Amino acid sequence: MNSAELFNKAKNLFPSGVNSPVRFYTPNPVYFRKALGDRIFDVDGKEYLDFNLGFGAMIAGYGNEEIISEIHEMDYLSVPLGVPSELEIKLAIEIKAGIPSIEMMRFTNSGTEATMHAIRLARAYTGRKLIIKMNAGFHGSHDYVLINAGSGALTFGTPSSPGIPEEIGKTVLISDYNNIADTEALFRKYKDQIAALIVEPILGNIGLITPEDGYLKNLEKICHENGALFILDEVITGFRFGYKGYQNIEGLNPDLTILGKIIGGGLPIGLFGGKKKIMEMISPLGKVYQSGTFSANPATMATGLATLKYLKSADYEYIRKMTDIITNILQPYITDHEIILNQYKSMFQIFFTGSRVYNFKSAMASDSKRFMSFFKYCLQKGVYLSPGQYETNFVGFLHSPEDVEIAATVMEGGIEASRN
Ligand SMILES: Cc1ncc(COP(=O)(O)O)c(C=O)c1O
Incomplete structure (x- = not known):
């Protein structure tokens, strides 16, 4: 069964088909069945680079030997x-x-x-x-x-x-x-x-x-x-x-x-x-x-x-550096005031606003509809971000520099594509 079919079944079992509200997005959430390293695999076998990491819990990656x-x-x-x-x-x-x-x-x-x-x-x-x-x-x-x-x-x-x-x-x-x-x-x-x-x-x-x-x-x-x-x-x-x-x-x-x-x-x-x-x-x-x-x-x-x-004994500097790669690649959009990227070491989130985000009110200024269109673009291209504007993304120890670069390039595409 593919994700749409599974969601159709789930709708009758769980409110909105999910077991925690933020897992829901339209037209239907992607259903996953496997995880390894920095990747998660959906029911159709499609592979995603994962920056949700179980809402941060999986800092050490999946299946860490x-x-x-x-x-x-x-x-x-x-x-x-x-x-x-x-x-x-x-x-x-x-x-x-x-x-x-x-x-x-x-x-x-x-x-x-x-x-x-x-x-x-x-x-x-x-x-x-x-x-x-x-x-x-x-x-x-x-x-x-x-x-x-x-x-x-x-x-x-x-x-x-x-x-x-x-x-x-x-x-x-x-x-x-x-x-x-x-x-x-x-x-x-x-x-x-x-x-x-x-x-x-x-x-x-x-x-x-x-x-x-x-x-x-x-x-x-x-x-x-x-x-x-x-x-x-x-x-x-x-x-x-x-x-x-x-x-x-x-x-x-x-x-x-x-x-x-x-x-x-x-x-x-x-x-x-x-x-x-x-x-x-x-x-x-x-x-x-x-x-x-x-x-x-x-x-x-x-x-x-x-x-x-x-x-x-983990090198926490590593995951900070991996996150810096994303911030650096997206820097032109930050400089142009198209997005705000809030980063603290190995956590980051993108806001579609040009003004500093430092409290509830300033966060509300972000275009959350555009965020969802950005999220869906990334999802479609195989990058799984936390599914909502008001969530945070996480980098973990099994993210490789190559994967992070690929993901950041996809995010760039997502910023561009979400303009319309
Ligand atoms: C800061 C903070 N406190 C508490 C919770 C609740 O934890 P749980 O989802 O394990 O109940 C969360 C969940 O995301 C959280 O981010």
């Missing part, structure tokens, strides 16, 4: 499920070595779960109710975080999905990213009521938006001056730029950190962790409840461990 042989050594299939195992200790030690602010942690099965538990914990620890999140910051799809102010700077978040009780929307304040004065004003207005601020260090779910110099340090400072916890959501950025978190690049010291994606090596994972005195409030030591049948499951622990072992 070093990782696979390491996983086999661990024989995780003989480890029972739902019991403590040494694998979880080994992975936790590796994570703590890379990100020392995580003194104690709990594994979950997704980033969504991890942010949900971290927010509950922050509320319990501080005895306060309100949370600040950034406009267009993404922390998964549970009720506490699926809230966005829309294009206006509303003070209280409006639930962005029907089904979220209004009362929950009112516990989430929305701030403008890269705008410290906006966040300060919220702390002034809701003095002694804010439990925590949660932020992605680099916004990765509104395209790619980087923090201005000193911005995150300032956020951390005003949280602490106001008795609120600083929660850094490193689901995308953890172990993406080195054997560390983004926090270690800027010398941040968050109270709680969220991880996911890369640390599971392609299997479902999330993690929340941080200061011991806060984490000790988790049950059964403390009163804050959190649990999961599949938490720290042996398959994920083994795959994550093997992936981190690989990343420990």
